[in-house]
Amino acid sequence: MTDRSRDDVLEIDEIDRRILEILANDPRSPYADIADELAEYDIDMSSEGVRRRVTSLLSNMTSFFLPRPERNSWEIVLVTARTRNEADAKREAFDAMSDMDFWFVAEGFGTVDLYGIATAESNPEIDDLLVDVRALEPVTEVDYFIETDRTVNIRNYLPVY
Structure with a gap:
């Protein structure tokens, strides 16, 4: 930490x-x-x-734009990946995902090793992206979530001191 x-x-x-x-x-x-x-x-x-x-x-902040799904004709997908428990496996997968069609890739620790967010015009385009992630040698497991709706409550986003 x-x-x-x-x-x-x-x-x-x-x-x-x-x-x-x-x-x-x-x-x-x-x-x-x-x-x-x-x-x-x-x-x-x-x-x-x-x-x-x-x-x-x-x-003091970075820009993080989230298009509203109901206002667009394309999909937003969150892809999570777990990697082999070997030296540099997570970094290798992170670097490879960073070169794919994700507009956000994060590495951390917890129940997943990596996650990426992408926009796609269609579900077949998402399928292609998932095939590419699953083909990465260090990746052992892939899950995904396609966003269909969202609510934002800025009051829960940042703590008030």
């Missing part, structure tokens, strides 16, 4: 969470509109104050 000092922790307060919630629903919301929505929660902030908060938040 990565050792992180308390100074490395992004501290999110209730105002930040509300701003993120507003932006999750409409990423193009003008700062003045965000300030107006915050006022509905008894948070008095100018549009310049909102701009400073958004700038600070975005400088």
